[in-house]
Amino acid sequence: MSAPRIDRDDLWLLLELMAAVGGTAEGGCTRLAYSEEEDQAHVLLASWAAESGCTSGRDEAGNLYLFRAADEGNTEAPLLIGSHLDTVPSGGRYDGAYGVIAGLAVLRALNSSQTRTARPVVVAAFRNEEGARFAPATMGSGYFAGTIDLATVLSATDRRGVKIEELLEQGESSVRPGKPYCYLEAHIEQGPVLVTEGVPIGVVSGVFAQISAEVAVTGREGHAGTTPMGVRRDALVGASRIIASVRDIAGKKSAGEEEAVATVGEVSVSPGSRNAIPGRVIFTLDIRAPRLQAVDTLYRTITARATEIALEENLKAESRVLWSDAETGFAPVCVDAVSAAARELSVPSRPISSGAGHDAVNLAQICPAGMLFIPCRNGISHSPDEAITPFDAFTGASVLLSAALILAR
Amino acid sequence: MSAPRIDRDDLWLLLELMAAVGGTAEGGCTRLAYSEEEDQAHVLLASWAAESGCTSGRDEAGNLYLFRAADEGNTEAPLLIGSHLDTVPSGGRYDGAYGVIAGLAVLRALNSSQTRTARPVVVAAFRNEEGARFAPATMGSGYFAGTIDLATVLSATDRRGVKIEELLEQGESSVRPGKPYCYLEAHIEQGPVLVTEGVPIGVVSGVFAQISAEVAVTGREGHAGTTPMGVRRDALVGASRIIASVRDIAGKKSAGEEEAVATVGEVSVSPGSRNAIPGRVIFTLDIRAPRLQAVDTLYRTITARATEIALEENLKAESRVLWSDAETGFAPVCVDAVSAAARELSVPSRPISSGAGHDAVNLAQICPAGMLFIPCRNGISHSPDEAITPFDAFTGASVLLSAALILAR
Numbered sequence: 001m002s003a004p005r006i007d008r009d010d011l012w013l014l015l016e017l018m019a020a021v022g023g024t025a026e027g028g029c030t031r032l033a034y035s036e037e038e039d040q041a042h043v044l045l046a047s048w049a050a051e052s053g054c055t056s057g058r059d060e061a062g063n064l065y066l067f068r069a070a071d072e073g074n075t076e077a078p079l080l081i082g083s084h085l086d087t088v089p090s091g092g093r094y095d096g097a098y099g100v101i102a103g104l105a106v107l108r109a110l111n112s113s114q115t116r117t118a119r120p121v122v123v124a125a126f127r128n129e130e131g132a133r134f135a136p137a138t139m140g141s142g143y144f145a146g147t148i149d150l151a152t153v154l155s156a157t158d159r160r161g162v163k164i165e166e167l168l169e170q171g172e173s174s175v176r177p178g179k180p181y182c183y184l185e186a187h188i189e190q191g192p193v194l195v196t197e198g199v200p201i202g203v204v205s206g207v208f209a210q211i212s213a214e215v216a217v218t219g220r221e222g223h224a225g226t227t228p229m230g231v232r233r234d235a236l237v238g239a240s241r242i243i244a245s246v247r248d249i250a251g252k253k254s255a256g257e258e259e260a261v262a263t264v265g266e267v268s269v270s271p272g273s274r275n276a277i278p279g280r281v282i283f284t285l286d287i288r289a290p291r292l293q294a295v296d297t298l299y300r301t302i303t304a305r306a307t308e309i310a311l312e313e314n315l316k317a318e319s320r321v322l323w324s325d326a327e328t329g330f331a332p333v334c335v336d337a338v339s340a341a342a343r344e345l346s347v348p349s350r351p352i353s354s355g356a357g358h359d360a361v362n363l364a365q366i367c368p369a370g371m372l373f374i375p376c377r378n379g380i381s382h383s384p385d386e387a388i389t390p391f392d393a394f395t396g397a398s399v400l401l402s403a404a405l406i407l408a409r
Numbered sequence: 410m411s412a413p414r415i416d417r418d419d420l421w422l423l424l425e426l427m428a429a430v431g432g433t434a435e436g437g438c439t440r441l442a443y444s445e446e447e448d449q450a451h452v453l454l455a456s457w458a459a460e461s462g463c464t465s466g467r468d469e470a471g472n473l474y475l476f477r478a479a480d481e482g483n484t485e486a487p488l489l490i491g492s493h494l495d496t497v498p499s500g501g502r503y504d505g506a507y508g509v510i511a512g513l514a515v516l517r518a519l520n521s522s523q524t525r526t527a528r529p530v531v532v533a534a535f536r537n538e539e540g541a542r543f544a545p546a547t548m549g550s551g552y553f554a555g556t557i558d559l560a561t562v563l564s565a566t567d568r569r570g571v572k573i574e575e576l577l578e579q580g581e582s583s584v585r586p587g588k589p590y591c592y593l594e595a596h597i598e599q600g601p602v603l604v605t606e607g608v609p610i611g612v613v614s615g616v617f618a619q620i621s622a623e624v625a626v627t628g629r630e631g632h633a634g635t636t637p638m639g640v641r642r643d644a645l646v647g648a649s650r651i652i653a654s655v656r657d658i659a660g661k662k663s664a665g666e667e668e669a670v671a672t673v674g675e676v677s678v679s680p681g682s683r684n685a686i687p688g689r690v691i692f693t694l695d696i697r698a699p700r701l702q703a704v705d706t707l708y709r710t711i712t713a714r715a716t717e718i719a720l721e722e723n724l725k726a727e728s729r730v731l732w733s734d735a736e737t738g739f740a741p742v743c744v745d746a747v748s749a750a751a752r753e754l755s756v757p758s759r760p761i762s763s764g765a766g767h768d769a770v771n772l773a774q775i776c777p778a779g780m781l782f783i784p785c786r787n788g789i790s791h792s793p794d795e796a797i798t799p800f801d802a803f804t805g806a807s808v809l810l811s812a813a814l815i816l817a818r
Contacts, residue, residue: 191635224672224695225764226600229660237656240649247646251638263633265683267676274674274693284683286633355634381632
């Protein structure tokens, strides 16, 4: 019996092998939720668990769990480590897969070193984190945490009319761990902070609050050739000024909003003809910040500016919030464990807030949860260009292992 | 034999009856080119011609001609009066139809007054002026003028894969007038100038020059939640600033460009997801002015500003001209005839340039051509809200009649 250590080469090999499942010509992955490719990824993961001396099982929503027993039987609530294996279409190799495989590497390290833990350690591969094929996102972990019920999962339908129910193998016996003691998730940052600062570990303090809104600007359609500039009420000109102002407002750093971001990602122009003055433009507005209060303030500032611009342009601007989520603050017990693990290994780390949602947000509803981030090249994610270094992968899994030992020992 | 006069009530009744063909619940018309509705409109027009003592016939492209013989046999080149009966989807009652029916009203006035003319007078209903179902626009008059050949017309295909060839009745004998002496077209203005100034007749001096261009702005995709504002290269923010500048530049009145207009009508955002920073935006740019030189100057000013904005935003902006058309100047003989006709009837008129293309642009390739505009309510066209007054309709047809007499007598 020796001190448990992550096998760096083994970890990288597993990541490479997993990347081949649904691998694309561009070097990325397409493993949509509940697709054959995601199923293959789950089968592969279960086979690796068996190789490593662990059992595995699936729940009714198709989430896969790898089990490592506790030293004294499984009477204690388990430490759960998880993430997901689905990707967006033409996505990357590491978003999700890294966290699951780092979890498996932890199990392998514990097993090969015959390390005893007081709590069972379970690794979860949650289904449909991305929400790219079936809405909503983080569905599998939502089912596990009880924020979404089984009927909703089974009846979710993709664009071709296929229901998840039709895609799950019938009659399998359902297996799932009990309520976790704690939940840990390792993930690529999906942003540029760590890679830019050269810090290998982000200790995630929580997940941003978010408002998803829509702005509709109404003017008057007209013929592009026959309507003098002076009498136009061009909805796109007004919308463009508002979109530029969204960036200007969110880009200004004010106290408590340093990390706030605001994005217009989709624009729909009516009638959308090259020789017609747009009469109506609808665009999305996504605002995120570490605290909901800052998000609300930004939303109010932006919509007030939109109203001003609409007045100046003789247009009407109407904004509505589609949904909003308060921030998730991760539990001190988990945040401290990640932080202490990095210190223990003499790995530089920094606190960081996550601007993206993760399975950990659902788990935080039922147990203390925490996350660690590793750097990704150029901060790029959801793209075949998503990349990490073998050393960063190893460092992240090593910190995950140490944090797991702090919590499970 | 009396002086020929337009029958005001008859003209309005014909306009109402024609509006019922393809009439929509909103009070407009849908008579797409080569549809059953447009065919019905042609059949109706031919029956009205027969009622009025005129013969009619169709050419190989389906254009319909109504013939009124000259006093001394048809040895002279005819005066041609024309426009179109097709509409855009959910279009208005008067765009096109007004000019054709005003032409028929001229024939009726000449016949009922037994007025003798030295030249035959022919009224044309050209097919597919709008280009809404089959490209290109002004197809029928282009065929007549020889700017587009029959094979191109017959093989033109709509979105459902239907060819014009399949829609034309086979085996009909082809009839068409000879090369016209002159061409006249009456049309609603499709803009707000006449209605705003309260001037009943626009003497059209020509049709604007035009550049149709496309601007592509490239930045870098990113996650809307995890990419700090300071490191973004948001293609939509840059595109929005450029679109606002298009209006600002075209809105500034400089010498020789008073009537210039520039419009962005279509925008395509990639990847077009509410939680992704746009990496690429492509938008259309339509610039028109009475002279091509002014259009060129505007295009260069706009693209130079686009390049500046792209530099400021760390983006790339690429512009390309899809096509450009020089201005069409109408022939003095026709412009003067319209102007003199208005004076003769003591009707106020003003010179006006057309920002929209018309069948007259094709006819100007083969003979002297001219147009007159009548006011339309709020300057609205291509909409069920398109409207004219019975008095303006009557005034326009009366000026058309007088101009026809000046040219054909």
